[in-house]
Amino acid sequence: MSLAYGLLGILTYSPMTGYHLGKIFDKSINVAWTASLSQVYRELNRLEKQKYVTYEIVKQEEKPDRKIYTITNEGKKTFETWLFEMPEDVMSPKRDEFMLRIFFGSTLGPEKVIEHLKIYIKEKQAYIDGIHGKKVLIEKMRKVVKTMAIETPVQKVYWQLIIQNGVMMCQSQIEWATSAIETLEKMEVI
Amino acid sequence: MSLAYGLLGILTYSPMTGYHLGKIFDKSINVAWTASLSQVYRELNRLEKQKYVTYEIVKQEEKPDRKIYTITNEGKKTFETWLFEMPEDVMSPKRDEFMLRIFFGSTLGPEKVIEHLKIYIKEKQAYIDGIHGKKVLIEKMRKVVKTMAIETPVQKVYWQLIIQNGVMMCQSQIEWATSAIETLEKMEVI
DNA sequence: AGGGCCATGTAACCTGTTACATGATTGA
């Protein structure tokens, strides 16, 4: 259900197309919630049936028509009701293919596990660099902000908080993997 | 697809019932991969059709028959092929309802966000205590180990690694939430 | 010349959740 609320939440900032909502889920909000374009379109249809959003068709010459979605008052109410709730379960179900492979580490063997852990560290670092180094963070946010009618510095604080969260989690994963390598190397000596 | 590999992996330790596999996913492996019982049963049917597992029915008096699943050689091969691969995408898709709400923090307001963050910290701490303090960690592992034919100290090392990972991630989340509260409190003063 | 962006989706499929159905035994 959360995708619906995510879409409604973004539409409270400004009306926009499904395509644009998809881009936002792909490029900025993805540290909190991921969704594909086809999923976004399907969900928008549902929201329209429930009268949480309406759309107007904007015709364009020699380009596909655009459907500009706008949140209704009912939609806003629904969104805010959800927003003020605290989720009953703070632990979201984990599905981490990498960790599953580590679970079977005794079959893989320590050398291979260490090899995998080293790649893991590199990829996590690359993700952090993609936010820090390349300033994707700021650009991501700029692009989102541009599309929004109301741009307040307060919003940015919260966006930075969740991006920071993403970065911190990656860093901890790197720390964990580093100490895991040490543990396994000690084990090999004995 | 990973659930299938998870099930095959556990069956390499020892043949067992679907119910038991479900318990293991519920109680020990869940830090890496979660699955419900009904999902496990469905997946076992598929694995049987693909000839990766076989089962024998053990009749019991006045109790439902047990289906003991055993991995086939083909199943073992498939599992090991998967195990040795490095997942192309190390970043598993994030779907975190709590973080989604924080993203919309400007609508919620700082006081409410701080309130939610404090609850968040408590629940994450409770999770850690449930592993550390109550010694659930060791008991979880004991229960799993009991059912396994081959019990080597090497396996335990890897299990401890992924549980440690779960604990570390919770601790980082607590750290993040604590610093987020500070940020928001400073903001309120200004 | 070819790939990526804009912009719409649909269809089929796979995965995950929730509720239902049955029923004995065991421990608090």
Add this chain to the structure above:
DNA sequence: TCAATCATGTAACAGGTTACATGGCCCT
């Protein structure tokens, strides 16, 4: 006595993935 554990599932639904279809514009 009541909930939990053992033990099997099915059915319906919700949510997520992948592939297909269309087509112009812009940049390299």
